[in-house]
Structure formats: structure tokens, C-alpha cells
Amino acid sequence: MARSATLALLIALSAWHVAAETLTYTLEPLPKTGGIRVEFTWATSGRGGSLMGVSPRWGNITDVPALLGDFVVQGAKAVRRDGARWIVEHDRGASFTVRYEVRPPRRTFDWSDTHLPITTHSFFHGMGNAFLLVPESGGDVPREFDVILRWKLPAGWRSACSWGVGRSVGARVAATDVRHSVYLAGELVIEKSEQDGRSVTVAMVDQFGFRAPRFLALAHRVIAAQCEFMGEKSFPEFVITAIPVGAPLPDGNTRASGSGLYHSFALYLAPRSQLNDAVEHLFAHxxxxxxxxxxxxxxxxxxxxxxxxxxFTDYYALRILHDSRMWGDELFLKWLNRHIRDYYANPAIGESNEVIGRDFWKRRDTAGEMAYQRGLMLAVRWHALARRAGVADGLDALFLAMIQRARQGAFELTNDAIRTVGAERLGRWFAAEFDQYVIGAATIDLPEDALTPAFRGRIARIHEFDLGFDRERSLKSKTAVGVVKGSAAARAGLREGDKLVGWKLHGDPDQKIALDVLRGENTRKISYFPRGESRSVIQFAPAGAKDAAQPADPE
Ligand SMILES: [Zn+2]
Structure with a gap:
């Protein structure tokens, strides 16, 4: 009995194996033109027709197909294009090959175009979603493929992608995972290490204020903390890439953004950036x-x-950094309080999920950020309310229940599912909360004891940052430009057209701005708190701490 079952299983497995189809990609970055040449061969099995496509749009790229040129198909009987998809007729079980060249409109990475596939003079970086043709699974097109990736590279270049490091790599992956992967080649530093059975690789362009081994150590710590919290037993081999974007920032400041992808994380950083808490927050997220x-x-x-x-990703990222003691109270509160302030200052505070979804990329700083802020506020609030209602694990009871469903098989997250499971796990109070805040987009209050016993909330008067003049144009021309009437800068004496001979600028409304202004022969010192509107919001501090002294207003 046992034997025949094993045999049947073996036969089933080998039949399944025969049915696997192979995709072979050859990528050739072109540092001379900024593009990349792609060759894609699909060895099909059994079918006489196949469907393939690129993402219509991705992140801040509005038209991915427009990036592809010189599109040629060999080995097919007929090819028909339908928007971002191609329908290929071929002999049964045939292999066919597609060649095309990706031609991005830019040669270098800047902050508005991080998602573009670009070959700079020293590296190529792109996400599959932004330039790779992949099978459209469904019907008799399989979900998973044996995928081979070969790189044709200039001398001295190395390469990595989300599922393999080196010039020639192979893996069994789903077509959607080929898309949700990062592809990086260039003059790279690549470091790999293993800890607690988890393997992590860092592949980065070496232009930052830190070395790869430090980044690798940080990655291991965050991964270990999150795996422990999530009870994760089978974390995959993980790849982290980092590329420089834009110009270095003054005073070693950091600007960072990133994309969470298939078994990987793609990080964008200003050159010379440090590995600081902003990068830790981003990576944990x-x-x-x-x-x-x-x-x-x-x-x-x-x-x-x-x-x-x-x-919720922001919420758990911060909480696990703090609970695992990677972050002390100070860093945790700094970021939590900042997110709370940003939530109340966001003009999109009352917008529905539908509007946020429609405008997520168009109004990334308001509608886009509101998704993060609303979820974080609700997580803090519901964790507190659930514990008050007697659910010892608070919000985790709901969150882990959803994860559990996903582990058990086909389950997709919807608002209906959250509402139903929330009421089951956290209590009947949850449904009304959900309707009010998630559906109704009402402004969310946090109870002062939301983070008890460690922290206590207090209402604080918070000023919005407002420099009062145009920073970029003023620094460029070394002249005060765009001085806003009635602003703190104007009230401190700054006038349009003042020659600037010295300055100390930052983004903190509670620190003074200092300017040296030349008028005629005289240099005049101007300093002020760069404050615009103010509002009262809840801010958390260690329980038992005295009220933080607010810096005195100079006026
Ligand atoms: Zn995210």
C-alpha cells in the first residue's frame, strides 16, 4: 500500500516535471547608450499558442511598453500585440525567441525615476516589472517555470538578481516572481553570509558612507528579529541590492527609498549616505x-x-525594532511621534480608500502617505482597544490570524475579510471601528494610555516646518528668493533679494535657522524658528517623564 502510493507519487512528480517549461533570459546592459538588450527564449510544451506580456505600468513609470524597441520574434508562426501583451502562435511544443532593446529616457537615476531600468556608466539596475517580458500564466500556461538568466557584461562587472548571484543563474520560479525581482549588474561589491541557517546576500554599488559587511550584519539582525516575531521557520535565501540615486546630500544627510520584492529588497540611497535609523526603518518596513x-x-x-x-507594515516594523532592542525608546518614539504628526498634518486625512488608490502615485506625498499613516494609527489604536477588551495579544491576534489563513492556502486580503475576522478575534466592537475609520475615513484619535505601561501620550503644540523662502532657488543663486510675506523668515527680517553669504538650514521646526545676509557693506545675522501653522496633537513619551520642554518662541 505504502509502496504503490509512493510509486503513484513518483509518477505524478515526474509527469509534473516533464511539463515544466524553460525560460531563458540573456541580459546585456549597454553602458554606451544607457539601455539594455534582452533576449528571451520560451521553450513551451504541448501548446500551439502562448501569451506573454510586460507590466503596463509600474511604480512611477506610466508606460512600460513604450520603453521597449526593436521588438523581434523568431520561431513563431504569428504574433499579435494587444497593448502590453503579445499572443504568439507557434508549432506544438516549439521554442521561440524574442529580442528587444530597452531604451529609458534618462542615463542616470534621480529621485522621481528610481523605477526606470537604466544602464549608467558603471551599473545597470531594473526591476522585472519595468522591463522584462514574462509568460502570462493561466489556462494551460503553467504558473512556475525553470528560469535561466545569463548576463553579457562589460569587463569587471558582476551581477545579482533576486533569485541568484553570478553571470549564469537558474531557479524554479513563478512568472510573477520574475517580474517582482530586481536585476543589478555593474562594478559591484557582493557579500554573502549565513546566520542561524538563513542566507543573506548584499550586492551594492560601493558609493555609500558604509561598507557592505555592516549592511549585511544589520540585515541579519532585522531578519532574525522579524522571523522570531512571525514564528517563521522557512525564510528563503534573501538578496539585498543598493544603488546610488541623485547627488550626495550636504552634511552626510540620508535620503532613501526601497522596494520589497521576491525574496529581496531593492534600496535606493543618496551617494555617501550613512546606515542610520532612516535606513533601518525602511529596511524593516x-x-x-x-x-x-x-x-x-x-x-x-x-x-x-x-x-x-x-x-500595518510600518507599525510592525517599528514595534519589532523596539521589542527586539535594536532600537531604544528614543528612536522608537522619534519615528512614532513623527508619523502621528504627519498624519494630522496630511490634507488627505479624510480621503477614502478609493481616492487614495486612484491617486496613490499621483499625489504620493499626501494621498500615498495617508495609506501608511492611517494604517499605523489604526494599528496603535486597535492594539490598545483589543487589550482593553481582554484580548491579551491585542492586534496581533487579528494580524497573525490573517497570516495563518494565507499560510493555509488560497486566501486573499480584502476589507470584508478584515472586518469579519477582526470582529471574531478582537471583539464585536471592531466592526463599528472598522466602518468609522476604514470605510468612513474619520479622523483617528489615540488614547493617552495606548502604549501603556512603557509610554504615555500627551497633547503637544506642534509647529509645521516652514522655511519661509525657496530653499533650492535661493541656494543656487545665493540670494533670498520667494520670501513668503508674513512667514517666520520675513518677520525675522529676511527680504527678497538679500545676498546670502552664510547659512545653516535643516528641516526641524524646533531648531533655529541661521542666515548671514549681506546688505550693502554690512553683514547681518538673521535667525528664526522655521515654523508655519501649528496644531495640537498627541505625542508619546516614556511614562513618568516630565513634559518635554518646548523650545521658547523668539517672538
Ligand atoms: Zn511598503
Whole structure:
């Protein structure tokens, strides 16, 4: 009995193996033109027709097919294009090959175009979603493929992608994972190490204020902390890439953004950036998408649950950094309080999930950020309310229940599912909360004891940052430009057209701005708090701490 079952299983497995189809990609970055040449061969089995496509749009790229040129198909009987998809007729079980060249409109990475596939003079970086043709699974097209990737590279270049490091790599992956992967080649530093059975590789362009081994050590710590929290037993081999974007920032300042992808994380950083808490926050966020966003995926249109996917990811990223003691109270509160302030200052505070979804990329700083902020606020609030209602694990009871469903098989996150499971796990109070804040987009209050016993909330008067003149144009021309009437800068004496001979600028409303202004022969010192509107919001501090002294207003 046991033997025949084994035999049947073996036969089933080998039949399944024969059915596997092979995709072979050859990528040739072109540092002379800025583009990349792609060759894609699809060895099909059994069918006489296949469907393939590129993403219609991705992140801040509005038209991915427009990037592809010189499109040639060999070995097919007929090819018909339908938008971002191609329908290929071929002999049964044939192999066919597609060649095309990707031609991005830019040669260098800047902050508005981080998602573009670009070959600079020293490296290529692109995400599959932004330039790779992949099979459209479904019908008799399989979900997974044996995928081979070969790089044709200039001398001295190395390469890595989300599922393999080196010039020639292969893996069994789904077509969607080929898309949700990062592809990087160039004059790279590549470091790999293993800890607690988890393998992590860092592949980066070496232009930052830190070395790869430090980044690798940080990655291991965050991964270990999150795996422990999530009870994760089978974390995959993980790849982290980092590329420089834009110009170096003054005073070693950091600017960073990133994309959480298939078994990987793509980081964008200003050159010379340090590995600071902003990068740790970003990495912890993107890593947590391994569970919240990928293992637990959203039903389409996924924008409707961005508040959960992005906001809960921010919440757990911060909480696990703090609970694991990677971060002390000070860093945890700095970021939590900042997110709370940004939530109340966001003009999109009352917008529905539908509007946020529609405008997520168009108004990234307001509608886009609201998804993160609303989810984080709700997580803090519901964790407190659930514990008050007698649920010892608080919000985790709901979150881990959703993850559990995703682990058990086909389950997609929807607002309906969250509402139902929330009421089951956290209590009947949850449904009304959900309707009021998630559906109704009402402004969210946090109880002062939301983070008891460690922290206590207090209402504080918070000023919005407002420099009072145009920073960029003024620094460029070394002249005060765009001085706003009635602003703190104007009240401190700054006038349009003042010659600037010295300055100390920053983004903190509670620190003074200092300017040296030349008028005629005289240099005059002007200093002021760069404050605009103010509002009262809750801010958390260690329980027992005295009220933080607010810096005195100079006026
Ligand atoms: Zn995210």
C-alpha cells in the first residue's frame, strides 16, 4: 500500500516535471547608450499558442511598453500585440525567441525615476516589472517555470538578481516572481553570509558612507528579529541590492527609498549616505512585506487595503525594532511621534480608500502617505482597544490570524475579510471601528494610555516646518528668493533679494535657522524658528517623564 502510493507519487512528480517549461533570459546592459538588450527564449510544451506580456505600468513609470524597441520574434508562426501583451502562435511544443532593446529616457537615476531600468556608466539596475517580458500564466500556461538568466557584461562587472548571484543563474520560479525581482549588474561589491541557517546576500554599488559587511550584519539582525516575531521557520535565501540615486546630500544627510520584492529588497540611497535609523526603518518596513503583502497578498484592486498592507507594515516594523532592542525608546518614539504628526498634518486625512488608490502615485506625498499613516494609527489604536477588551495579544491576534489563513492556502486580503475576522478575534466592537475609520475615513484619535505601561501620550503644540523662502532657488543663486510675506523668515527680517553669504538650514521646526545676509557693506545675522501653522496633537513619551520642554518662541 505504502509502496504503490509512493510509486503513484513518483509518477505524478515526474509527469509534473516533464511539463515544466524553460525560460531563458540573456541580459546585456549597454553602458554606451544607457539601455539594455534582452533576449528571451520560451521553450513551451504541448501548446500551439502562448501569451506573454510586460507590466503596463509600474511604480512611477506610466508606460512600460513604450520603453521597449526593436521588438523581434523568431520561431513563431504569428504574433499579435494587444497593448502590453503579445499572443504568439507557434508549432506544438516549439521554442521561440524574442529580442528587444530597452531604451529609458534618462542615463542616470534621480529621485522621481528610481523605477526606470537604466544602464549608467558603471551599473545597470531594473526591476522585472519595468522591463522584462514574462509568460502570462493561466489556462494551460503553467504558473512556475525553470528560469535561466545569463548576463553579457562589460569587463569587471558582476551581477545579482533576486533569485541568484553570478553571470549564469537558474531557479524554479513563478512568472510573477520574475517580474517582482530586481536585476543589478555593474562594478559591484557582493557579500554573502549565513546566520542561524538563513542566507543573506548584499550586492551594492560601493558609493555609500558604509561598507557592505555592516549592511549585511544589520540585515541579519532585522531578519532574525522579524522571523522570531512571525514564528517563521522557512525564510528563503534573501538578496539585498543598493544603488546610488541623485547627488550626495550636504552634511552626510540620508535620503532613501526601497522596494520589497521576491525574496529581496531593492534600496535606493543618496551617494555617501550613512546606515542610520532612516535606513533601518525602511529596511524593516520592506522586509516585513515578506509576510504582509507577499505571503498575505491582497485581492485586486489591492489599493483598497493599502492602509493595512502599508500602515500595518510600518507599525510592525517599528514595534519589532523596539521589542527586539535594536532600537531604544528614543528612536522608537522619534519615528512614532513623527508619523502621528504627519498624519494630522496630511490634507488627505479624510480621503477614502478609493481616492487614495486612484491617486496613490499621483499625489504620493499626501494621498500615498495617508495609506501608511492611517494604517499605523489604526494599528496603535486597535492594539490598545483589543487589550482593553481582554484580548491579551491585542492586534496581533487579528494580524497573525490573517497570516495563518494565507499560510493555509488560497486566501486573499480584502476589507470584508478584515472586518469579519477582526470582529471574531478582537471583539464585536471592531466592526463599528472598522466602518468609522476604514470605510468612513474619520479622523483617528489615540488614547493617552495606548502604549501603556512603557509610554504615555500627551497633547503637544506642534509647529509645521516652514522655511519661509525657496530653499533650492535661493541656494543656487545665493540670494533670498520667494520670501513668503508674513512667514517666520520675513518677520525675522529676511527680504527678497538679500545676498546670502552664510547659512545653516535643516528641516526641524524646533531648531533655529541661521542666515548671514549681506546688505550693502554690512553683514547681518538673521535667525528664526522655521515654523508655519501649528496644531495640537498627541505625542508619546516614556511614562513618568516630565513634559518635554518646548523650545521658547523668539517672538
Ligand atoms: Zn511598503
Amino acid at each position: 520592506e522586509l516585513f512585506h515578506y509576510w504582509n503583502g507577499r505571503l498575505l497578498g491582497a485581492a485586486k484592486p489591492e489599493e483598497l487595503v493599502y492602509w493595512w498592507i502599508e500602515g
